[in-house]
Structure formats: structure tokens, C-alpha cells
Amino acid sequence: MREIRLTLPRGSAEAVFDLARAAGIAEASVHEVRVLGRETTAEEMTLKSSAPKIRTFLRELLRSPLFDRRTVRFSAHEVLALVNEESARRVTVPAGVPLTDVHHDLWRYCHITASFVARTWVSAALLAYAMLKSDTLLAVGALIFTPFSPLVLSTALGVAGRRTELTRQALRVLAVAFVLTVSSAAITGALVGGPMLAEDFGGPTRNFVASALIGVMAALADSDEVGRRQLLGLAMAYPFVRLIVWLGLTLALGVPDDGERLHDLLLLAGNAVVMTAAAATTYRVIGHDGELAGLPR
Missing domain, CATH: 1.20.1080 (Glycerol uptake facilitator protein)
Structure with missing residues (x-):
């Protein structure tokens, strides 16, 4: 299971979430943040799902024109338990760790x-x-x-x-x-x-x-x-x-x-x-x- 935290340019969260939805990820949380050192505001998105779905999302994100290393950043975190509407059997599928x-x-x-x-x-x-x-x-x-x-x-x-x-x-x-x-x-x-x-x-x-x-x-x-x-x-x-x-x-x-x-x-x-x-x-x-x-x- 994986958690992905993305820092995105303002107004791009919806488009990025479309990629997540296509990968089977049902929801994400988004909030506005102030980026110190750049003196700008951005959107921070958090996604949590099974390893295969996160891997599919990241693969599509990295190939998408939405991804620009100068403005888009993300970090990956391992999740030990994820309790939501999905069954434990589906959310704990271990295969498919993102190659990143x-x-x-x-x-x-x-x-x-x-x-x-x-x-x-x-x-x-x-x-x-x-x-x-x-x-x-x-x-x-x-x-x-x-x-x-x-x-x-x-x-x-x-x-x-x-x-x-x-x-x-x-x-x-x-x-x-x-x-x-x-x-x-x-x-x-x-x-x-x-x-x-x-x-x-x-x-x-x-x-x-x-x-x-x-x-x-x-x-x-x-x-x-x-x-x-x-x-x-x-x-x-x-x-x-x-x-x-x-x-x-x-x-x-x-x-x-x-x-x-x-x-x-x-x-x-x-x-x-x-x-x-x-x-x-x-x-x-x-x-x-x-x-x-x-x-x-």
C-alpha cells in the first residue's frame, strides 16, 4: 500500500486526479499550500491506495504533459494499513511497487x-x-x-x-x-x-x-x-x-x-x-x- 503526496501548480489538481481516477483510485484530498523559497502558492494532493493502482497512476503521470519537474513534485510513503470502502483483500495486493x-x-x-x-x-x-x-x-x-x-x-x-x-x-x-x-x-x-x-x-x-x-x-x-x-x-x-x-x-x-x-x-x-x-x-x-x-x- 502506498501514499503519494504531490505538490502541483494551482488549478491543476483536477486534471491530475483524472489520471488517478483512471487508475482506479476513488478519492484524493487537496488543499492549498504556500511554498516557501518560491514565494508562491500551490496545491498539495494526497492519494492513498494499493501498490498496483499507485504504480499505474505514477506511470501515467510521468508520461503526461501535466508532469513538469520544475513545478510538480511528489513523494512516496509506505502505508501499513488502509481502511476504506475497499476490502482488505484488494487493498493489500503487494505486487506492483512503482519503479520510482x-x-x-x-x-x-x-x-x-x-x-x-x-x-x-x-x-x-x-x-x-x-x-x-x-x-x-x-x-x-x-x-x-x-x-x-x-x-x-x-x-x-x-x-x-x-x-x-x-x-x-x-x-x-x-x-x-x-x-x-x-x-x-x-x-x-x-x-x-x-x-x-x-x-x-x-x-x-x-x-x-x-x-x-x-x-x-x-x-x-x-x-x-x-x-x-x-x-x-x-x-x-x-x-x-x-x-x-x-x-x-x-x-x-x-x-x-x-x-x-x-x-x-x-x-x-x-x-x-x-x-x-x-x-x-x-x-x-x-x-x-x-x-x-x-x-x-
Whole structure:
């Protein structure tokens, strides 16, 4: 369920509400506001409805000549309960989160902050230690906090929507996360010491099929209010974050006798490319009706 708050030029609320009505939204509240900083008056409209109806409305609004980024603004808010004349069964349909929500949510993960650096470094150190000690429980906990899953999805959405700035920023942050993870794993390996245990990452076929399926599921979950994103984030991280940490450990402790660093690098690159392509394709299918084209830049 979603609430949309729009700031509109005076006299345009009725025309905008026609788009909402066509999307199945029965009512809206409107009141006049004074916009500080612009020294003008405007109309503020509030709409509340199920996610699919809000998504349909926003798609039509962004494609409409009524929408001008200089004069029309809107914000999206999640609603936990919405009691009106509609049945709970209809108003709680979770599928169809607007791609504008997905776009802005993914952008939040594409900034390098002190928290980002700390989470990346510590999660990589914990995962490296867990791999050295064969501690599965600790490895799962460490994977939850790795930053790679939303960055892969950000790259995929940028490619699907032809949003070059998002794609470039996501790739920059991915590169930083890669360097932080490899260096953290290498230092952990040097401090903890060996021996390096053999790791079976599987063959290309198994990895790439799993990466494709996970990429599709993750993109679908990103557009669904009940997609269990945390668990899918863990699933996304598993195919390639362990490989990045493994490479860092080999820098400090060397490659085991039966290990192949080049093979692992190719497997890592393949997993990342396949997962990104699968997620991007899924976003293209979800936004095939023009919604991707309306995403803000």
C-alpha cells in the first residue's frame, strides 16, 4: 500500500486526479499550500491506495504533459494499513511497487559513507575468518551485511532504464567494495594464518544458472512489497562474495595445491555478469509499458 503526496501548480489538481481516477483510485484530498523559497502558492494532493493502482497512476503521470519537474513534485510513503470502502483483500495486493520507489531505494546504496566502508570491511573480515575455520553460521551472518547485492541490482536497473549516471555510480561503488573486501580478507588471512582449506565453488554451468535465477528473483522481489529482500540479498551475495574473499585469502596465504586463481576470477566475473543481465532483463519486462522511460535521472 502506498501514499503519494504531490505538490502541483494551482488549478491543476483536477486534471491530475483524472489520471488517478483512471487508475482506479476513488478519492484524493487537496488543499492549498504556500511554498516557501518560491514565494508562491500551490496545491498539495494526497492519494492513498494499493501498490498496483499507485504504480499505474505514477506511470501515467510521468508520461503526461501535466508532469513538469520544475513545478510538480511528489513523494512516496509506505502505508501499513488502509481502511476504506475497499476490502482488505484488494487493498493489500503487494505486487506492483512503482519503479520510482525502486530507483530511489537503490540509489541510497550507491553512496560511499563511513558506514559503507565499515560494513564492507568487517563483513569481509568475518567471512574470511569463517571460511578459514569452516564456520557456516558465522559465514551466513557475514554475508547478510555485504554491500554487493543492492549494487548489482542498481547496475541492472541503470542498464535496463538507460540511466547512465546510476550505472556508473553503482560500478564505482562496486569497485570500492571489491577492493575493501579483498584487502580485508587478505589482512584477516595474514593475522589468523592457515592452513588454506580447499573450496568447491562448483562449475560454470551450476554457477551461471543459479546466478541467472537469483538475478530474476531479486529484481522481482525489489518490485514486490513482500519479497523478503534480506533473504534474497543473502542468496545474491553467496555466488560471488565468497569468491572475492577467497581471492583475498589467497593473496595472504597462497593458493592451495588444487586451487586455480584464474578459474576463480573467471567464475566471479561470470556470476556478476549473468546475475546483472538477468536482473536487467527482468526490470525491462516489469517496466515494458514505458515506466522505465519515466524514471528520474
